[in-house]
Amino acid sequence: xxxxTQTQPGMFVQExxxxxxxxxYDTSDxxxxxxxxxxxxxGEMIFLIYQGSYDEQNATEGRYxxxxxxxxxxxxxxxxxxxxxxxxxxxxxxxxGRGNAGKSTFGDGTTxxxxx
Amino acid sequence: GAVVSQxxxxxxxxxxxSVKIECRSLDFQATTMFWYRQFPKQSLMLxxxxxxxxxxxxEQGVEKDxxxxxHASLTxxxxxxxxxxxxxxxxxxxxxxxxxxxxxxxxxPGTRLTVL
Numbered sequence: 001x002x003x004x005t006q007t008q009p010g011m012f013v014q015e016x017x018x019x020x021x022x023x024x025y026d027t028s029d030x031x032x033x034x035x036x037x038x039x040x041x042x043g044e045m046i047f048l049i050y051q052g053s054y055d056e057q058n059a060t061e062g063r064y065x066x067x068x069x070x071x072x073x074x075x076x077x078x079x080x081x082x083x084x085x086x087x088x089x090x091x092x093x094x095x096x097g098r099g100n101a102g103k104s105t106f107g108d109g110t111t112x113x114x115x116x
Numbered sequence: 117g118a119v120v121s122q123x124x125x126x127x128x129x130x131x132x133x134s135v136k137i138e139c140r141s142l143d144f145q146a147t148t149m150f151w152y153r154q155f156p157k158q159s160l161m162l163x164x165x166x167x168x169x170x171x172x173x174x175e176q177g178v179e180k181d182x183x184x185x186x187h188a189s190l191t192x193x194x195x196x197x198x199x200x201x202x203x204x205x206x207x208x209x210x211x212x213x214x215x216x217x218x219x220x221x222x223x224x225p226g227t228r229l230t231v232l
Contacts, residue, residue: 033219045223106160
């Protein structure tokens with residue numbers, strides 16, 4: 001079974017609107033970390049936001065917030081006030097256990113297109 | 117923030133030749149680095165964990181004799197694709213976590229390898 005599932009291959013959003021990118025995960029570990037990354041067409045991976053499994057509050061970083069629902073094993077990314085520069089591929093990733101951040105499993109990604 | 121560089125950014129080679137890709141952490145020491153592979157429009161797949169001063173740890177299904185990894189110093193890891201074939205054409209990305217960090221890792225800009 002896939003450990004990280006992103007069910008939306010592509011999403012469209014109007015500029016200035018909010019958009020939610022879905023991510024569900026599967027793990028038996030009690031301690032884990034969830035990440036979202038942005039990958040523009042240039043290929044670089046840009047870290048957006050992190051949520052630890054023991055964090056009680058949802059993580060927020062500027063226009064990015066993570067809707068963490070532990071019982072449902074979901075970690076959706078919400079982007080508020082979308083901008084044209086937000087058009088990119090977005091990956092959800094999970095690090096199991098208390099291991100190094102680099103040893104992560106990535107989802108298949110969601111391509112977000114922001115329309116003017 | 118911390119910076120990771122990769123060299124070269126693009127390489128085209130003939131089938132049967134070997135290609136070396138360098139990953140450097142520019143302003144911090146990285147005892148561990150990670151090598152990922154990404155096919156077009158697909159997810160990142162972890163290939164191996166590069167450990168300074170010891171052998172790399174390869175993920176299941178990754179041929180260690182084909183993808184040679186050397187972590188020569190605390191700031192440099194190299195990936196050598198030996199006897200490259202067209203199916204090795206891909207985007208190779210390295211990452212370097214901050215020591216002891218669970219949630220901070222920095223990605224290199226990636227290397228696009230095309231094997232003719």
